[in-house]
Amino acid sequence: MVYYLRSINYKMSDSNIKNEISVPGNIVMSGIRPTGKLHLGNYFGAMQNYVKMQNEYQCYFMVADLHSLTTHPDTSELKDNIFRVLAENIACGLDPEKVALYCQSHLYETSELYLYLNMLAYKGELEKTATFKDKARLHPDNINAGLLTYPVLMATDILIHRASYVPVGKDQEQHLEMARNFANRFNTRYHNVFPQPKAFNFSSNLVKVPSLDGSGKMSKSENQMATVYLSDTDDEIRKKVKRAKSDQGPQTPNSEMPEEIKNLFLLLDLVSDKETSQYFLEKFNDCSIRYGDLKNQLADDMIKFISPVRQRAEELVNNENYLKKVMKEGAEKASASASATLKLVRNAMGLNYF
Ligand code: TYM
Numbered sequence: 504m505v506y507y508l509r510s511i512n513y514k515m516s517d518s519n520i521k522n523e524i525s526v527p528g529n530i531v532m533s534g535i536r537p538t539g540k541l542h543l544g545n546y547f548g549a550m551q552n553y554v555k556m557q558n559e560y561q562c563y564f565m566v567a568d569l570h571s572l573t574t575h576p577d578t579s580e581l582k583d584n585i586f587r588v589l590a591e592n593i594a595c596g597l598d599p600e601k602v603a604l605y606c607q608s609h610l611y612e613t614s615e616l617y618l619y620l621n622m623l624a625y626k627g628e629l630e631k632t633a634t635f636k637d638k639a640r641l642h643p644d645n646i647n648a649g650l651l652t653y654p655v656l657m658a659t660d661i662l663i664h665r666a667s668y669v670p671v672g673k674d675q676e677q678h679l680e681m682a683r684n685f686a687n688r689f690n691t692r693y694h695n696v697f698p699q700p701k702a703f704n705f706s707s708n709l710v711k712v713p714s715l716d717g718s719g720k721m722s723k724s725e726n727q728m729a730t731v732y733l734s735d736t737d738d739e740i741r742k743k744v745k746r747a748k749s750d751q752g753p754q755t756p757n758s759e760m761p762e763e764i765k766n767l768f769l770l771l772d773l774v775s776d777k778e779t780s781q782y783f784l785e786k787f788n789d790c791s792i793r794y795g796d797l798k799n800q801l802a803d804d805m806i807k808f809i810s811p812v813r814q815r816a817e818e819l820v821n822n823e824n825y826l827k828k829v830m831k832e833g834a835e836k837a838s839a840s841a842s843a844t845l846k847l848v849r850n851a852m853g854l855n856y857f
Pocket of ligand 1: 532533534535536537543544545546547548549567570656657660661669670671672673674675710711712713720721722
């Protein structure tokens with residue numbers, strides 16, 4: 504049983520606060536931007552871990568609508584996307600009774616901690632962030648301050664619950680490193696309030712789910728024909744997998760695998776059982792592989808996994824009242840945790856004048 508009310512040991516008047524604050528070790532936090540439909544990358548990079556962690560940890564998972572405004576200022580589809588992300592998370596097995604499932608903009612405490620952490624973030628390091636450089640290249644007409652301070656907002660999301668574990672895909676590694684830097688700077692300059700949050704995956708490595716066109720990764724808003732979405736129909740999945748990049752097949756036994764074939768095997772490892780991967784690997788190594796067979800198997804196994812999730816998500820997405828209740832209760836749990844952290848933060852910073 505996971506409890507959301509944390510005991511906080513601090514006294515307003517105690518100058519030796521450092522020794523009074525115990526840093527919790529079992530808190531998990533993560534988020535997903537509602538910038539499009541969720542895909543296999545989101546599932547295997549993040550949501551699969553959410554579902555596994557919900558039984559053992561105190562978990563805060565949110566829809567990062569504020570982050571999406573840094574690149575998607577048009578909000579006409581935002582509400583629908585938020586409901587879909589919630590529905591798909593639940594359809595994948597997340598239980599809103601066990602976790603706090605909320606929407607980022609409902610947690611008002613975020614703005615305050617974001618402000619304090621912004622004073623600990625340097626322009627130079629923010630400009631060097633890989634995602635900032637990528638997004639600035641993609642959206643040259645909208646290089647806004649929110650985009651620059653994106654990692655600060657993300658660190659805020661994590662630190663506001665004093666989370667230690669952050670289940671994310673490989674693409675978020677640098678953001679996690681920055682969150683640790685901001686936490687360290689705060690702890691060193693003021694008092695030891697924050698743990699060191701770590702990117703987490705149940706298997707040892709963080710995951711990058713590749714796209715089907717042989718380059719890059721699956722993505723919500725780019726590369727849509729090479730991305731398999733949790734809402735794709737069986738036919739769409741078959742079409743996309745059939746079009747996946749491959750070649751004429753190996754000509755010599757045990758030859759090096761080209762990148763696009765490695766990607767197909769990586770996807771097979773994720774959705775199929777071990778024996779299936781092993782079977783095709785042996786066929787690759789003795790040059791008898793037929794990529795058509797591999798793709799048919801891959802499509803079958805993706806469909807087996809996605810089809811029930813899609814059906815469950817469709818039911819849930821039409822149940823707005825239920826999703827609103829989930830969001831509201833999630834925000835209440837998240838707010839209890841965030842306001843407790845902010846008391847510690849203000850106190851540590853000496854912003855306690857009464
Ligand atoms: P976002 O919305 O881009 O992605 C959500 C989660 O899915 C993972 N992911 C992938 N993993 C493997 N392969 C892929 N192809 C792939 N594509 C996406 C991401 O790593 C992520 O875990 N900045 C975050 C959202 C965020 C957040 C946070 C995350 C905001 N605040 C606090 C953790 C903690 C993002 O843009 O994720």
